[in-house]
Amino acid sequence: MAKSPPEVIPTSKAKATETEEARVAIEVRNLSVTFRNGNGGLRAIQGISFCIREREFVCVLGPSGSGKSTLLRVLAGLLTPTQGEVYFYGEPLKEPRREIGLVFQKANLMPWRTALQNIVLPLELQNVPKAEARRRAMELIELVGLHGFEDTLPRDLSGGMAQRVAIARALVHDPQVLLLDEPFGGLDALTRERMGDELLRIWQARRKTVVMVTHSIPEAIYLSDRVLVFTPRPGRLRLDLPIYLPRPRTEEIRYSPAFGELARRLRAEIG
Amino acid sequence: MKRRLDLLITLFILLLLWQLAAWWVNRPILPEPRTVFLAFLRETRDDLPFHFAASLWRVLASTALAIATAAPAGLLLGQSQRLNRLFSPLIYLLYPIPKVVFVPLVLLFLGLGDAPKILIIYLILFFQVLVLVRDQAAALRPELLLSVRSLGAGRRALFRFVYLPASLPAILTALRQSVGTAVAVLYVAELYATQRGLGYYIYINGSTFFDYPAMYVGILAMGLLGVGLYTGVDYLEKRLCPWK
Numbered sequence: 001m002a003k004s005p006p007e008v009i010p011t012s013k014a015k016a017t018e019t020e021e022a023r024v025a026i027e028v029r030n031l032s033v034t035f036r037n038g039n040g041g042l043r044a045i046q047g048i049s050f051c052i053r054e055r056e057f058v059c060v061l062g063p064s065g066s067g068k069s070t071l072l073r074v075l076a077g078l079l080t081p082t083q084g085e086v087y088f089y090g091e092p093l094k095e096p097r098r099e100i101g102l103v104f105q106k107a108n109l110m111p112w113r114t115a116l117q118n119i120v121l122p123l124e125l126q127n128v129p130k131a132e133a134r135r136r137a138m139e140l141i142e143l144v145g146l147h148g149f150e151d152t153l154p155r156d157l158s159g160g161m162a163q164r165v166a167i168a169r170a171l172v173h174d175p176q177v178l179l180l181d182e183p184f185g186g187l188d189a190l191t192r193e194r195m196g197d198e199l200l201r202i203w204q205a206r207r208k209t210v211v212m213v214t215h216s217i218p219e220a221i222y223l224s225d226r227v228l229v230f231t232p233r234p235g236r237l238r239l240d241l242p243i244y245l246p247r248p249r250t251e252e253i254r255y256s257p258a259f260g261e262l263a264r265r266l267r268a269e270i271g
Numbered sequence: 272m273k274r275r276l277d278l279l280i281t282l283f284i285l286l287l288l289w290q291l292a293a294w295w296v297n298r299p300i301l302p303e304p305r306t307v308f309l310a311f312l313r314e315t316r317d318d319l320p321f322h323f324a325a326s327l328w329r330v331l332a333s334t335a336l337a338i339a340t341a342a343p344a345g346l347l348l349g350q351s352q353r354l355n356r357l358f359s360p361l362i363y364l365l366y367p368i369p370k371v372v373f374v375p376l377v378l379l380f381l382g383l384g385d386a387p388k389i390l391i392i393y394l395i396l397f398f399q400v401l402v403l404v405r406d407q408a409a410a411l412r413p414e415l416l417l418s419v420r421s422l423g424a425g426r427r428a429l430f431r432f433v434y435l436p437a438s439l440p441a442i443l444t445a446l447r448q449s450v451g452t453a454v455a456v457l458y459v460a461e462l463y464a465t466q467r468g469l470g471y472y473i474y475i476n477g478s479t480f481f482d483y484p485a486m487y488v489g490i491l492a493m494g495l496l497g498v499g500l501y502t503g504v505d506y507l508e509k510r511l512c513p514w515k
Binding site: 166 | 421432433
């Protein structure tokens, strides 16, 4: 695979010079979610607003119970907010859309389908002709490095491999936005770092907008253009931190002073 | 292969025990295996196949009916908490009642013919399949459903791509568990108001004609029916759910 030349990363200014300002893919306005629970309701998210630009890689960090997963479900159109709006390319988001792909911490594969059959599913739902669907799914198998495992059942895949299948499934119908809810949370540290690199490679190859929830500060810094930090329940936006580290990023960057400084800063904010 | 050999050995030991018991009892009410096998060959040329077919039809018809009604009902209850809450007390009360006790009742209402026998077996299978499919559908991980819904799958697509394949093993498990009961109840149901079926055949040969070898032939045939259905379900499970 050809290496893309090192590029400086789209701070909004740098980008503005080369094209126009990147379009806003997702806009969240004054979003609140309250779950009914008998005594007045559980406030998961309160008054959050932010924008995510096209092709941006944004990580959402925050302590457990700060409504990160809830946010992702709202962005996926699976959960109707109690208050506020979400816009997808300027259109109000009311229900799940094919342009938005979603991956959970558990791969959530269908145990009765092989890896390839799992990846094909979104295309099947869209009635894409079989041969075409298979061809596109095979492309994804290659992209996520699962060549030779296309006919394997999920029970015979390792955690990392299953998660690759889940990512491939979320990408096969070519959505514009990819939502990831702690996608590597169930993996061991080494696999996790490798999967992060894979994800960056895929992101660069396919030019998607990515919103990813994570617990890991280094992971968030390593991957994103921007990190959103949430407060404990009810989740509010505490910090919106741009990550001006050059891309493509490699292992060394983890040991750079800039990286350490960002990590310290985020650590302090999460508290 | 190994398993097949084990089965053969076990079968051989059972036959041996039968033979020993026959020698020991030494009375017409327990004929030797050889006598029964000869009778079996004789009877297969007579009206045994007719009775076997009648019984087989009753079991198969009630099974098909049970799957066709209980599986969709179980799916429906499994994915709707509200419906489940509405019906679960009813199921809770009805499920443990031994349905065999309804045999006289069903006979009174439906009279002669196949209908009452099929209905009785159907009732047993229905609850088994319903409960297992419902629980299986309800136990589906919500995140699996969410991730499929996020792909834009509506209710129908969810049924087709998730609920149905996910509950197939539950249906087969229910069948496997109830095949034995079904055949047992078939026997009881065939004691009344019919002149067809293995139950009738066993009864009439044993207590009217005192043709003991023929009675054992009937028992053997009923056993074969049970084993046949059981291995049938086994085979279906391997074919339809290789992922289990």
